[in-house]
Amino acid sequence: xxxxxxxxxxxxxxxxxxxxxxxxxxxxxxxxxxxxxxxxxxxxxxxxxxxxxxxxxxxxxxxxxxxxxxxxxxxxxxxxxxxxxxxxxxxxxxxxxxxxxxxxxxxxxxxxxxxxxxxxxxxxxxxxxxxxxxxxxxxxxxxxxxxxxxxxxxxxxxxxxxxxxxxxxxxxxxxxxxxxxxxxxxxxxxxxxxxxxxxxxxxxxxxxxxxxxxxxxxxxxxxxxxxxxxxxxxxxxxxxxxxxxxxxxxxxxxxxxxxxxxxxxxxxxxxxxxxxxxxxxxxxxxxxxxxxxxxxxxxxxxxxxxxxxxxxxxxxxxxxxxxxxxxxxxxxxxxxxxxxxxxxxxxxxxxxxxxxxxxxxxxxxxxxxxxxxxxxxxxxxx
Amino acid sequence: xxxxxxxxxxxxxxxxxxxxxxxxxxxxxxxxxxxxxxxxxxxxxxxxxxxxxxxxxxxxxxxxxxxxxxxxxxxxxxxxxxxxxxxxxxxxxxxxxxxxxxxxxxxxxxxxxxxxxxxxxxxxxxxxxxxxxxxxxxxxxxxxxxxxxxxxxxxxxxxxxxxxxxxxxxxxxxxxxxxxxxxxxxxxxxxxxxxxxxxxxxxxxxxxxxxxxxxxxxxxxxxxxxxxxxxxxxxxxxxxxxxxxxxxxxxxxxxxxxxxxxxxxxxxxxxxxxxxxxxxxxxxxxxxxxxxxxxxxxxxxxxxxxxxxxxxxxxxxxxxxxxxxxxxxxxxxxxxxxxxxxxxxxxxxxxxxxxxxxxxxxxxxxxxxxxxxxxxxxxxxx
Numbered sequence: 001x002x003x004x005x006x007x008x009x010x011x012x013x014x015x016x017x018x019x020x021x022x023x024x025x026x027x028x029x030x031x032x033x034x035x036x037x038x039x040x041x042x043x044x045x046x047x048x049x050x051x052x053x054x055x056x057x058x059x060x061x062x063x064x065x066x067x068x069x070x071x072x073x074x075x076x077x078x079x080x081x082x083x084x085x086x087x088x089x090x091x092x093x094x095x096x097x098x099x100x101x102x103x104x105x106x107x108x109x110x111x112x113x114x115x116x117x118x119x120x121x122x123x124x125x126x127x128x129x130x131x132x133x134x135x136x137x138x139x140x141x142x143x144x145x146x147x148x149x150x151x152x153x154x155x156x157x158x159x160x161x162x163x164x165x166x167x168x169x170x171x172x173x174x175x176x177x178x179x180x181x182x183x184x185x186x187x188x189x190x191x192x193x194x195x196x197x198x199x200x201x202x203x204x205x206x207x208x209x210x211x212x213x214x215x216x217x218x219x220x221x222x223x224x225x226x227x228x229x230x231x232x233x234x235x236x237x238x239x240x241x242x243x244x245x246x247x248x249x250x251x252x253x254x255x256x257x258x259x260x261x262x263x264x265x266x267x268x269x270x271x272x273x274x275x276x277x278x279x280x281x282x283x284x285x286x287x288x289x290x291x292x293x294x295x296x297x298x299x300x301x302x303x304x305x306x307x308x309x310x311x312x313x314x315x316x317x318x319x320x321x322x323x324x325x326x327x328x329x330x331x332x333x334x335x336x337x338x339x340x341x342x343x344x345x346x347x348x349x350x351x352x353x354x355x356x357x358x359x360x361x362x363x364x365x366x367x368x369x370x371x372x373x374x375x376x377x378x379x380x381x382x
Numbered sequence: 383x384x385x386x387x388x389x390x391x392x393x394x395x396x397x398x399x400x401x402x403x404x405x406x407x408x409x410x411x412x413x414x415x416x417x418x419x420x421x422x423x424x425x426x427x428x429x430x431x432x433x434x435x436x437x438x439x440x441x442x443x444x445x446x447x448x449x450x451x452x453x454x455x456x457x458x459x460x461x462x463x464x465x466x467x468x469x470x471x472x473x474x475x476x477x478x479x480x481x482x483x484x485x486x487x488x489x490x491x492x493x494x495x496x497x498x499x500x501x502x503x504x505x506x507x508x509x510x511x512x513x514x515x516x517x518x519x520x521x522x523x524x525x526x527x528x529x530x531x532x533x534x535x536x537x538x539x540x541x542x543x544x545x546x547x548x549x550x551x552x553x554x555x556x557x558x559x560x561x562x563x564x565x566x567x568x569x570x571x572x573x574x575x576x577x578x579x580x581x582x583x584x585x586x587x588x589x590x591x592x593x594x595x596x597x598x599x600x601x602x603x604x605x606x607x608x609x610x611x612x613x614x615x616x617x618x619x620x621x622x623x624x625x626x627x628x629x630x631x632x633x634x635x636x637x638x639x640x641x642x643x644x645x646x647x648x649x650x651x652x653x654x655x656x657x658x659x660x661x662x663x664x665x666x667x668x669x670x671x672x673x674x675x676x677x678x679x680x681x682x683x684x685x686x687x688x689x690x691x692x693x694x695x696x697x698x699x700x701x702x703x704x705x706x707x708x709x710x711x712x713x714x715x716x717x718x719x720x721x722x723x724x725x726x727x728x729x730x731x732x733x734x735x736x737x738x739x740x741x742x743x744x745x746x747x748x749x750x751x752x753x754x755x756x757x758x759x760x761x762x763x764x
Contacts, residue, residue: 128636
């Protein structure tokens with residue numbers, strides 16, 4: 001099915017929290033008013049409601065998982081290879097929902113939204129949010145859509161963190177959870193990388209205390225993104241993909257412009273990111289990740305923190321992922337087992353590093369499809 | 383022996399290259415005139431010249447390896463734990479020499495030196511140098527000091543790269559070479575980290591095309607250093623050293639100032655670095671590392687590139703070093719063995735990451751001392 005003939009996708013908006021009682025309570029103690037969640041749905045919800053699947057996105061993701069908004073779109077949604085009619089997460093079979101996280105910059109309320117109290121952009125007046133805050137907003141959307149129980153909640157990287165919080169805070173709300181290339185707590189190394197990325201944004205003279213206009217801190221944001229990109233790849237994949245190849249010449253320039261293919265790649269990734277992502281959102285979402293530590297809810301005891309969890313898990317990691325190494329998934333699996341949870345765990349052999357959750361479509365897709373099929377059968381057999 | 387009673391160390395300057403015929407030829411095709419090399423020596427050269435040891439420093443090192451310049455110095459030289467009277471590299475026994483690399487900012491000619499042609503600072507008119515250029519300057523110092531043959535050339539990280547070039551370009555100039563936590567070619571991942579660090583400096587509005595005055599691009603340089611520091615530690619050592627500990631509080635600030643101990647550490651390291659290092663030097667030295675690929679001299683064939691090597695090697699790597707992983711040392715060892723070189727290789731078990739070459743003083747020191755003793759005996763037995 002080509003892009004031209006495929007059904008086009010529409011995004012929708014869900015608004016809530018205009019009144020005090022309806023506002024979104026945040027972990028920082030503040031409330032968020034007049035919240036918008038941008039979301040997309042794919043496929044049809046069965047009358048028995050059994051086929052609803054929630055996909056939760058990573059740091060730079062958005063609600064647009066699959067397909068195109070217009071036949072002219074250069075690229076489809078960010079997980080189009082995985083989600084769609086006839087694909088591993090088959091939208092002929094499942095009703096798939098994804099919403100942009102709060103704090104984001106792709107339609108949902110974030111730092112570049114208008115603060116209803118002042119009529120001006122929030123910018124740095126936006127409250128510092130957490131992963132649990134993101135999930136709390138998603139739960140509102142679930143209720144709004146009339147979904148009683150998700151068949152699965154699936155998320156890679158920061159999406160896996162959200163999926164975990166769902167399992168703990170709303171244990172009745174899902175039949176299964178699939179955290180991919182994720183963790184139960186952000187490591188100090190990841191906190192450190194986030195810190196350096198944010199410092200690059202804050203140091204950009206265009207940032208202006210967060211109150212930039214059109215002239216955004218693109219350079220700072222691109223540096224943050226280039227740095228993050230290194231952590232998404234692996235040493236091995238970089239050797240394979242770029243090696244020490246030069247980009248435009250047979251010899252070194254003996255200058256500071258880009259010589260190497262890997263430099264050119266980073267430059268391109270950095271620039272492209274600034275065209276679609278907001279610097280303040282980058283600050284807020286990375287901070288939410290820094291603050292993510294499920295075990296902190298039980299004084300550092302991960303198993304105790306997961307006590308409320310009821311549903312089966314499929315936990316997936318990738319062998320060359322050094323940002324969220326397999327050992328962190330294993331920690332999660334052990335803690336779930338301690339709670340006598342049903343857990344399937346797989347470390348997929350891959351050289352793609354953290355990005356493998358977006359790239360290992362065949363291996364990962366088969367695994368997700370079978371796991372979800374099994375869950376669906378289990379429910380129907382009850 | 384306390385700092386107060388220990389003999390104080392003096393640095394010296396060696397100048398050369400005022401005349402065209404004496405100027406330093408560079409790989410880029412240019413010549414460097416009126417070169418200064420800042421160096422230090424420790425111990426006494428024996429009349430037979432058998433006990434001279436060259437230490438070559440890493441990216442942010444300098445000529446000041448050991449001891450203090452003044453009794454009031456807060457800190458001794460950068461490898462004081464390893465080098466000194468009665469220490470592993472025993473200056474009662476060996477005559478140790480170390481010079482600041484060209485391109486550096488600790489006394490040797492670099493981008494912040496005066497260009498004799500213009501009477502103004504070089505800044506970005508300084509030629510882009512290579513590791514081989516650094517070594518070529520050191521060879522001049524060797525001749526100036528009247529040293530016929532080094533007993534050992536020892537270097538960690540970028541120092542190991544220089545040691546390798548010495549072995550290839552001046553195979554008669556040493557009895558042994560000890561590259562520690564180093565590589566025969568910089569990996570694309572390291573090139574990528576260097577690129578992002580330099581981008582942070584170039585993006586700093588204080589950089590001014592390299593023509594900054596007192597008001598240097600400290601923020602950009604500190605970001606580059608913070609990033610580099612993450613690569614010097616290991617995931618494991620960061621978990622052990624910082625974990626997710628908060629610095630000044632029991633709870634998150636819900637703000638963007640530093641919360642975590644690891645953030646505080648990076649901030650401190652970044653700031654301290656700007657007090658002693660120059661931004662333009664950082665650009666030039668990281669570029670020299672990017673351009674380092676010994677195998678390129680023989681069309682990518684590392685063994686062929688090492689054909690001229692004659693002396694025995696001790697190659698050391700550290701298990702948790704992910705910047706210059708053990709596998710890169712193993713590649714070097716294999717290529718040396720292919721040339722029937724005498725090679726000892728040890729991967730030291732350590733959680734300190736790349737920094738281990740500065741921290742694993744006991745294990746590494748014992749190894750160096752024994753290896754050098756053996757070399758000395760071998761020479762004397764000839």
